[in-house]
Amino acid sequence: MKKTPLFERHRQLNATMIEFGGWCMPVQYTTVIEEHRATRSAAGIFDICHMGEIELRGPGAKDLLQGIMSRNLEGQETGQMKLSVMPNTCGGIIDDLTIYKLGDEHYMVVTNAVTRETDFEWICQARNEKGLAGVTIRDISDDTGKIDLQGPKSEAILQKITKGSLAPLRFYHFMNTEVLGTASIVSRSGYTGEDGFEIYADSRRIGEIFDALLHAGEPLGLRPAGLGARDTLRIEAGLLLYGHEMDETITPFEVIYGWLVDLTKPFTGCEAFRKQREEGVKKKLIGFEMTDRGIARHGYRVFSNSREIGHVTSGTFAPTLGKAIGFAFVDGAHEGAGSEIDIEIRGRKVKARVVPLPFYRRPKAQNKS
């Protein structure tokens, strides 16, 4: 199992470690609920070094990305990031990723941990097919450490060790700066539904940054948070997880990512998307909350009037909402908010209701965009 540069620190912090996508990662330090609540009310710090970073640089870098990403990158400014899907020819999702524009013809693409190698090969193959020999593609994941700092106190904490003011930084924008004297990329973004930052720095320095943030943040209520809280936070915020809500057989239109597809430009998969847009989708991702007692989990079957209509992709008890929620794939006719569905839990059908996404939205005053 692969270890992140923060592995020893997790042990010192008494974390429970689990395997995730081939990595040994902290699932919790104290309890999922404590870490979840700390992130919503103050801040949580997450080791995200397992995720991948791929750098593209040189003439043609933009054309290459335009040809393989569903999102239109025309008009993206240096310092701006964009969420996109990288589809296969059938429209299935190879990965969902964020694209940082570092400069003209210079990008960093941030991948999921499990898809890093696949993405790298796919991007290299596309470059070769398109004859864009001027683009250098480097997998910089091993040299790049990543920490997510999330929650309403994140800015106050990160500011203590960051050069330059974070206040003007808008949502889904980033700056090249120094954190603890180390060259870093800091973006206002994340995976929890809170204000917060994703911090990228040399993997040899990321441990010291982690320590300095913990030290600076402790008086403000910062807690180290594991993958357990990361999962409950992202589910409440209506954010999808690769391998659960997305894979190579699922298209963006079937989940909530139709807005990431721009059919005004040509790219791999666009023909499949055109066809699907005309014909409509057969299955669709919905959000649900349990109306009877019970917690639906990944893989549980979903019914409507005793007919099986789909399955749960992620389900959990939601600490902020105090109820059980989740995502499910259901066939087309049952997706409307308010629809009653049944979820089979240990052989018993338990009532749930389709609800609009996201399940949780942070108070408006905290929005920065």
Next chain:
Amino acid sequence: MAKPSPADRKYTKEHEWALDRGNGIVTMGITDHAQELLTDIVYVELPKIGKKIKQMEAVAVVESVKSVSDVYSPVSGEVIEVNGRLESEPELINKDAFGDGWIARIRMDQPTELNSLMEASGYEAMIKEAGH
């Protein structure tokens, strides 16, 4: 650290306790060590009163945020009472696993089954060994 396991009751390898109430009735629950491993318990599925069970069959289910775990009956018999408070306060098991967090009362078919369970000292030795 887990609270010490009281010496007034018996224990299973699966981390349940059984307290003999006399008249052939036991109260059962999970140990403090078990609740520490599970962390935040957010849901408890209780058995129906009148349910007949065999020793070490699943009698209840406890769920944390991340996990679903069966709770096994330390004895064979019939469920005669359940701790209904757990439906709205599942965290009682985290707070007081050996007391207010009890799960069910069972009328035993064969009270001699209790002899097959561990004493507190044996249970403590078992979890100590597993922890290292």
